[in-house]
Amino acid sequence: MPGLLSSMTAGRGVIFTLHHVVHPSGDAFQPNRLLEISPDFLRKAILRIRARGYDIVHLGEVAERLKDPKSGRFCVLTFDDGYRDNLEIAYPVLKELDCPFTVYVATSMPDGTAELWWRVLEIVVASRAHLELKLNGTPMGFPCETPDEKYKTYEAIYWWLRSQSQDDQRSFIRDLAMLHDIDMASMVRRMAMSWDEVSVLARDSLCTIGAHTVKHFALARIDADRARAEMLNSADILESYLPERPKHFAYPYGDPGSASQREFEIARECGFETAVTTRPGVLFTEHLDHMYALPRISLNGEFQAKRYLDGFLSGVPSLAFNKGRKLNIA
Ligand SMILES: [Zn+2]
Structure with a gap:
């Protein structure tokens, strides 16, 4: 534990993973609750992160921040998949607080063909x-x-x-x-942003749109050519609808069984600047050599998120890495 403690407090920055931002429901059965936070929690999290002296920055600034030893500690907020609630519920909060964010879009979501x-x-x-x-x-x-x-x-x-x-x-x-x-x-059309809606976010300088494959497959479990096609095609499709080609990529699911060395190499070959996993951890200067395997910390599910955020921001992290993550789809 002392090792974890000192290494955590020495971290330079953190990338948070989010999925849905929704108003909580009281249903007794919510197996995907781990993928949700409320807009109120999002607002509080942003305010607490800033109150602790962290800058919330664009994903594209991560390399510069890591290169400059004098730069302050930083956070990046990332939302996976391309859900409509990101636009309708999270975006007004992010806009009001002038908070940069990234949305990784699986292109089958706005295409209406995603299989959720x-x-x-x-x-x-x-x-x-x-x-x-x-x-x-x-x-x-x-x-x-x-x-x-x-x-x-x-x-x-x-x-x-x-x-x-x-x-x-x-x-x-x-x-x-x-x-x-x-x-x-119709489920996808209801839950996912349309291309017009993705474009609304893409036109705002607060938002970075990243790629997240086409079909949201665990890439390590398909052959290399197919994995490469999933990555490249998603970038091509995003580029065809949006002002620019995405520079950033998130591996679907993001755990070691879904993205590993082969996928990190393919992401580099595809020309992305960064690629994120869901392997938990904070960022160090050394991550400049691992820009295709950047760790993230989950802010999904308020109970879990509170624990992470409190631990992370207190400087005495008690992060139970890998616990409670079983249903954590990224
Ligand atoms: Zn995902």
Whole structure:
């Protein structure tokens, strides 16, 4: 622990990961709650970060900050995927507080073709008292009457899906959606920003738009050519809709099983300036040699986020890295 303590306090900066900013709901079953914070929490977090003497800066300033030993400590706020609530709920707060931010857009989101499989699973488990599913060809029954049963069922199927090939995973979820009358296309149109909406953010100098692949696949689990195409195509598509080609990239999911040395190398070859993981950690000068594997700290889920933020800002971090992150989709 002393090592962690001294290294954390010696950090030069931190990149925070966020997803949704929404008004909290009182539902008992919210398996994706870890991906959400409220606008009130966002506002408080920004004010506390600044009150502690951190500058909130653009992602493009990270290298300069790390190169200059005299520059102050800094934070970067990043939002993954391209959710509409980023524009409708987070943006007014960010604008009012004059706070720079980055949105990593998976292009299938504004294209309306994204398969938000974790949300489909949530809706199905929420709406049923019992589920019969065939996993690995074996019919299985899952109780989902109480919130506790729903959480257990959700976790079991979620992790089974994460272990499948991603083509099988998506095909399973398409079948599940069809069986339960869930229209995935209208779900994406409701949850994701349109291209016009992404353009509103892109035109604001506070906002940096980064790439986040096309289909939101865990890149380490597909072959290299396909991983490269996912990265390059997403940059090409963003460039075709927006004023400039994205310089920054975020690996979907971002954990070591989803992005590793091969992907870091491909991101460099694709010409990005930075690429971020969800491996937890703060930034040191040494990260100038690892600009394609930058760590981030999750600000998802208010309970978890409070713990992170308090620890981080107190200078006596008690960050339980890797705990409570199981459902943390990036
Ligand atoms: Zn993501």
